[in-house]
Amino acid sequence: EPEVTQTPSHQVTQMGQEVILRCVPISNHLYFYWYRQILGQKVEFLVSFYNNEISEKSEIFDDQFSVERPDGSNFTLKIRSTKLEDSAMYFCASRRGGITGELFFGEGSRLTVL
Amino acid sequence: AQSVAQPEDQVNVAEGNPLTVKCTYSVSGNPYLFWYVQYPNRGLQFLLKYITGDNLVKGSYGFEAEFNKSQTSFHLKKPSALVSDSALYFCAVRDLTGSARQLTFGSGTQLTVLP
Numbered sequence: 001e002p003e004v005t006q007t008p009s010h011q012v013t014q015m016g017q018e019v020i021l022r023c024v025p026i027s028n029h030l031y032f033y034w035y036r037q038i039l040g041q042k043v044e045f046l047v048s049f050y051n052n053e054i055s056e057k058s059e060i061f062d063d064q065f066s067v068e069r070p071d072g073s074n075f076t077l078k079i080r081s082t083k084l085e086d087s088a089m090y091f092c093a094s095r096r097g098g099i100t101g102e103l104f105f106g107e108g109s110r111l112t113v114l
Numbered sequence: 115a116q117s118v119a120q121p122e123d124q125v126n127v128a129e130g131n132p133l134t135v136k137c138t139y140s141v142s143g144n145p146y147l148f149w150y151v152q153y154p155n156r157g158l159q160f161l162l163k164y165i166t167g168d169n170l171v172k173g174s175y176g177f178e179a180e181f182n183k184s185q186t187s188f189h190l191k192k193p194s195a196l197v198s199d200s201a202l203y204f205c206a207v208r209d210l211t212g213s214a215r216q217l218t219f220g221s222g223t224q225l226t227v228l229p
Contacts, residue, residue, distance in 0.1 A: 030167040033216065043158065043204060058218055091157055092212075099210060100165050102148060103217060105157040 004106035006092050012112045016081050021109045023075045023092030032075045033093040034067065035101060036060070043091070049075065063087045082113045116141045120220035127195045128228050135190040135223045137205030147188040148206040148217065149179055158204065164188060165210075171209045175199070195227045 005024045013019050025032050034046040047057040047067055054067065066078045074092075079086055089108045095101040117140045125147055127133045139145055150158040162173025169181045179190045188205060205220040 018185065018223075021149075042221040045216045045218065048216050058216075093158075099208075100146060100163075102160045102163055105150075107157040 002083070004092055004094055004104050005014075006106035006109050008031045008091075009107065010110045010112070012114065013082055015113055017035055017088075019082055019111060021076070021077045021079075021090050021092075021111070023106055024073055025075055025092065025094030026104055027073070028096065029094035030097045031055075031095045031101075032067075032069070033095075034077045035091045035093060035105075037108075038088045039055065046077070046090075051095055062091040080101055082111075083112050087113045116145075116212055116218045118205050118207050119221035120167065120203075120218075120223045122203055123221070123225070124226060126226045126228060127183045129197050130193045130194050132175065133190075133192050133195040133225065133227070134136045134227060135203050135205075137220060138186050139191065139205070139207045140186065141207060141209040144210040145186075145188075146208040146210045147179075148208075149177070149188075149190050150206060150219075152202040152204065152222075158200050158208075161190070161203075170216050197227045197229050200225055219226045220226070 007022045032049040035043050046057050047061045048055045064080045068076050075087045091108050092106045092110045093103040095103050119138045135183045148160040148163045152158050162171050164181045172178045177192050202222050204222050206218050207218040
């Protein structure tokens, strides 16, 4: 069964460093998402991406964040200058076209900012 | 705006007993509702969804959910709980007639099934 894959599974970084989290969505999906989950808390929407541009973003997704689909398969989340409060599990998700399709999530990338 | 409430942080049930995990939602238009499950250190797995039609929706692993429009609820149920059902359960909503396209998740309910 096709699945969303994410790398790395765990990254430790120093505050102020840049981090890139990578995702390979399911191949025939058209909509891509990043969510995050701070330990023990709810799953929060960050950004959605369709047709090579951001379609929606939350208040969390400020200028420190960016997304890119550089090669038609990878979907990346970049945090330019990490803060302690960016420590969280970051989930990538994708879905087919059509408003009723469910999201398929990856296993997540745990980011620890020291 | 769309929102989801899961009023119980924790639900404990004995194996073999029926379980219910509660969810209420708020949308301005028509809701599109989901349940996802998260096992420790794993991603979210889709369980079931409601769009329109029959108010009782059947999903994976014997789970079902009942849509109640008047109570704006979408409770997750299973007739006979298994220890392996122990996990974190999230309800989510998307407003089908609104401009938002993302899913909004509830805060999650930790289900523990006791042997």
